[in-house]
Amino acid sequence: MTTASDAHATHRGDWLDFPDVRLVRTLAGAVIQLADLGSLSSFKLPYPAEAQRALDRTVLACLLRGAEEVPRSLPELLFWCHTRPLEDWPLDLPPDAFGPDDYLVDPEALVPTQLCHEWWIRGKDAGAAQFDREVVHTAMRLCRKASSPESYVAFRRLLVERPVLTGVERFETDTDLFLAPVQELLDQCYAPVPASYEFEGTYVTCGRCLTMLTPVAGGTWWCERDRCRRRGAPPHGRTLGGTEAAGLLQLVRPLRQFVTSPGRAEVALEARLSALGLEVQLWPGFDAYDLRVTFPDGYVWAIDVKDWKHPGLLGRSAKPVRPEPPYNESCWVAPREQVESHRDYIGTYRRNRPLSAEGLPLLTDDRLVTLATARLRGTNDPHLTDPAPTNGTDRA
Numbered sequence: 001m002t003t004a005s006d007a008h009a010t011h012r013g014d015w016l017d018f019p020d021v022r023l024v025r026t027l028a029g030a031v032i033q034l035a036d037l038g039s040l041s042s043f044k045l046p047y048p049a050e051a052q053r054a055l056d057r058t059v060l061a062c063l064l065r066g067a068e069e070v071p072r073s074l075p076e077l078l079f080w081c082h083t084r085p086l087e088d089w090p091l092d093l094p095p096d097a098f099g100p101d102d103y104l105v106d107p108e109a110l111v112p113t114q115l116c117h118e119w120w121i122r123g124k125d126a127g128a129a130q131f132d133r134e135v136v137h138t139a140m141r142l143c144r145k146a147s148s149p150e151s152y153v154a155f156r157r158l159l160v161e162r163p164v165l166t167g168v169e170r171f172e173t174d175t176d177l178f179l180a181p182v183q184e185l186l187d188q189c190y191a192p193v194p195a196s197y198e199f200e201g202t203y204v205t206c207g208r209c210l211t212m213l214t215p216v217a218g219g220t221w222w223c224e225r226d227r228c229r230r231r232g233a234p235p236h237g238r239t240l241g242g243t244e245a246a247g248l249l250q251l252v253r254p255l256r257q258f259v260t261s262p263g264r265a266e267v268a269l270e271a272r273l274s275a276l277g278l279e280v281q282l283w284p285g286f287d288a289y290d291l292r293v294t295f296p297d298g299y300v301w302a303i304d305v306k307d308w309k310h311p312g313l314l315g316r317s318a319k320p321v322r323p324e325p326p327y328n329e330s331c332w333v334a335p336r337e338q339v340e341s342h343r344d345y346i347g348t349y350r351r352n353r354p355l356s357a358e359g360l361p362l363l364t365d366d367r368l369v370t371l372a373t374a375r376l377r378g379t380n381d382p383h384l385t386d387p388a389p390t391n392g393t394d395r396a
Contacts, residue, residue, distance in 0.1 A: 018092055018093055018097075019061075019092050020061055020091035020092045020093050021093060021094070021097070023054075023058065023061055023091065024086065024091075024093070024097075024119055025119055025120070026050070026057055027058065027104060027119075028104060028112075028116045028117075028119035028120040029054070029120050030048070030050045030051040030054035031078070031081060031104050031112050031116050031120075032116065032120045033048050033050045033051060034048065034051055035111060035112050051074055055073070055077050058077060059071065059072075061090075061091055062090050062091075065091065065092065067090035069090070078105065081103065081105040082103055082104075082105035082107045082110060083107065084103075085098065085099070085100050085101060085102050085103055086098040086104065087099060087102065094312075096312065096344065096347075096351065099342055099343055101341070102115050102309075102310075103115070103116075104116040106222070108222060109214050109222035111214060111222075111224070113309075114224065114225065114226045115226075115309045115310055117253060118257070118309055118313055119313070121257065121258070131252075131255075132254040132257070132258040135185060135189060135255060135259075136259065136287065139152060139155050139156075139182050139185055140152060140286045142181045142182050142184075143155070143181050143182065148178075148181055150178055151178050151179065151180070151181045151182065152283065152286050152287065153283055154176070154178035155179060155182045155185075156263065156283055158173065158179065159189065159255055159263065160259070160260055160263030160264060161210065161267075162210070163210050163211050163250060163251045163255075163256055163260045164205050164210065164211065164212060164240075164249070164250045164251075165190060165248075165250075166240065166244050166247065166248060166249075167246055167248070170186075170190065170247070170249055173186060188252075189251055189252065189255055190249040190251055191249065191250065191252050192247075192248070192249060193212060197212045197213070197214055197215070198245070199215035201242075202240060202241035202245065203239075203240045203241070203245055203248060204221060204236050204239050205237035205240070206223045206225070206234045206237055207234065207235035207236055208228050208231070208234060208237075209224075209225045209228050209234075209260075209261070210237060210260070210264075211224060211250070211251075211256055212224075212250055213234055213236070221233075221236070224256075226309055226338075227307065227335060227338050227341070231337070261307045262290075262305045262306060264307075265305045265307050265333075265365065266282065266290045266305045267282070268365075269291060269333065269368070269369075270291060272369050273291070273293055273369065273372060276369070276372055276373060277376070278293050278294065278295060278376075279294040280292070280293050280294075281294075285322075285324055288302075288321075288322040288324055288325060289302045289304045289321050289330070290303055290304045290305045291303040291305070293372070295375060296376075299328050300326070300329075301327060301328070301329050301330065301372075301384065302321045302322075302325075303330070303332075303333055304330075304331075304333070305365075306332050306333070306362075307334065307338060308334070309338070309341075311342055311344075311349040311352070312349075312351075312352045314334075314349055314362075315348065315349040315350065315353040316352050316353070316354070318349070318352075318353035318354060318357035318360050318362075319354075319356065319357050319360070320356065320357055320359070320360055329384045330360070331360065331362070331363055331368070332360060332361070332362045332363070333362070333363050333364065333368050334346075334363075334364060335364070335365055336364040336365055339364050346362050346386070349362050350386065361386040361387075362386070363387065367387065368384075
């Protein structure tokens with residue numbers, strides 16, 4: 001007899017065993033490599049090795065599937081990347097892997113999407129797969145050595161609140177005493193802003209995400225955060241030109257993706273919970289988890305915030321929240337807009353999380369605030385558990 005756990009494990013194994021899941025990783029790596037070399041709209045022979053490998057493997061996969069259309073060249077493959085969502089490619093992929101808006105290249109800006117970066121960074125063959133975690137772990141080690149948890153919090157806040165630095169601002173970080181233990185890391189975290197972000201001598205940051213905006217055709221601007229774009233045209237933050245533009249730096253992409261982005265959500269959630277009168281600590285115990293929420297009766301929630309485009313990759317990375325500092329309940333939290341952008345975000349997360357994380361629920365930020373409010377009012381005894389499916393999908 002097959003148990004529920006057996007069925008869950010089989011489903012998860014099947015998702016990993018689909019042959020073209022690995023091809024998507026290769027495609028993402030090729031797109032990132034080409035983007036690093038220049039514009040995705042123009043490039044010359046010979047193709048980079050990773051790009052040629054992606055093309056060859058895609059052609060073979062299409063032929064094996066008996067597809068009527070096959071990309072015959074790298075320009076045609078990249079055309080597919082920004083005109084066809086991955087669910088429409090003639091590939092052998094699990095049915096819950098991708099949705100109608102999942103492109104590898106943004107159709108408007110012609111740059112790699114957040115989804116593309118997630119597959120590249122989290123792919124087993126990605127050179128940057130561990131970079132964001134290595135930086136964070138090194139910062140922890142240095143701050144522990146200095147016996148300064150305040151320095152670690154200052155470092156994390158810098159990455160969250162200042163993903164773009166002018167030359168003067170970078171110099172100011174050199175004189176910040178709280179950042180002294182992690183100074184050696186900053187040169188690895190920040191890199192010069194490419195000229196592709198410049199328009200008529202100026203650079204512009206997003207007023208919501210604080211990251212650089214990319215100029216696109218028609219005089220408009222594009223934000224790299226999918227969730228930001230769904231909220232409409234990005235508001236302009238800082239306009240940097242002249243001497244300010246000289247020596248302009250931004251966080252490298254893995255840190256913007258996996259530190260700045262969820263960090264913005266973490267800080268926003270901290271503010272909402274603090275407004276309820278709760279005691280909220282960011283990154284306790286040298287970032288054992290993201291938020292430690294203490295209720296007036298001493299009951300403690302431990303929360304990790306995840307702002308991922310792809311719920312399957314998020315599920316695969318799920319692991320129990322660290323036990324120290326101690327708490328009564330724990331969960332992962334995703335921004336509501338991110339969850340609602342996928343037809344079955346939480347359900348896909350559940351189906352792909354490992355058995356070791358079976359008890360780790362994923363809630364939206366709105367749901368968490370609702371539960372916190374209910375607990376404060378004492379109207380019931382809410383717990384951090386998986387929301388019940390609604391009409392066959394999980395949206396809460």
